[in-house]
Amino acid sequence: MTNSTLPLTQHPGVWRASEGRHQDTTQRQDTGFAALNTALGGGFPASGLIRLRSLCGVGELSLLKTVLGQNNSEKLLVFINPPGQIHQAWLHQMAINPANVTVVHCRSGDEALWAAEQCLKSEACYQVLLWHDAITTKQARRLQVASTQHRLRCLLFENKRVQRIALPLTLDLDIQAVTGGLQIDITKNRGAWPTSATQLMFCYTPTNQAIYRAMDNTSALHALSHIAG
Known part of the structure; x- marks a missing residue:
């Protein structure tokens, strides 16, 4: 090694695979799941563009319950072109103050991107x-530059059926439903290693199980009434 290469190898912006995760200086926040915190190297990055690829409605928003609820200010949580209605009851379940929520519906993808960038730069939002x-x-x-410079997260939801392309991201997650919860594959994690098949057992999304149980009980009582009669 020559003296001319020393400044480059010692530069703080240079990361070497042999150094492992201990050099990661990314500020991270608790996800609410110990296994996911470990897989991510400490939690969700506090800023930058984060992509979540999944089929719609598998529980991808429920996964973010702790992340979305971490608002220590009166700044806004902005939903841009969500695929469904954002109900007040759901916000309360997620520990989100509805007064701090703004929902933006755009007529085109370009308008949605423009709205997202303006929100990131506005200093009025804590997550987009x-x-x-x-x-x-x-x-x-x-979006990556704006979210990094202004120190907030931009969460990009992309349908898993869409062909994946390489993007400048801080974090890239593949999410799929499994029995009793979700499986998370981390395909990119700036400052840490990718990991696969992290399984989280939870269910915040309402199901019809209570209805099924009630119907089963009704059927059983109906059968007993015929026997008794």
Whole structure:
């Protein structure tokens, strides 16, 4: 090794695989799941563009219950082009103050990207959630720069059926439903290693199990009444 290469190898922006995770200086926040915190190297990055790829409605928002509820200010949580209605009861279940929530419906993908970038730069928001299935590398880079510079998260939800393209991201997650919860594959994690098959057992999303149990009980009582009669 020559003296001319020493400044480069010692530069704080250079990360070497042999150093492992201990060099990661990314500020992270608790996810609410010990296994996921471990897989991520401490939790969700506090800023940057984060992509979550899944089928719609598998529990991808419920996964973020702790992350979305971490608002120690009166700043806004912004939903841009969500695929369904954001109900007040759901917000309360997620420990989110409805007064701090703004929902933006845009007529086009370009308008949604513009709205997301303005929210990131406004200093009025603490997290921005964007649903978009056709983002380009250039568009993603703008969101990554804005979210990093202004120190907040931009959560990009992308349908898993859309072909994956490489994007400038802080974190990239693949999410799929499994029995009793979700499986998380971390395909990119800045400052840490990717990991696969982290399983989280939980269910915040309402199901019809209570109805099924009530119907079964009704059927059993009906059968007993016939026997007794």
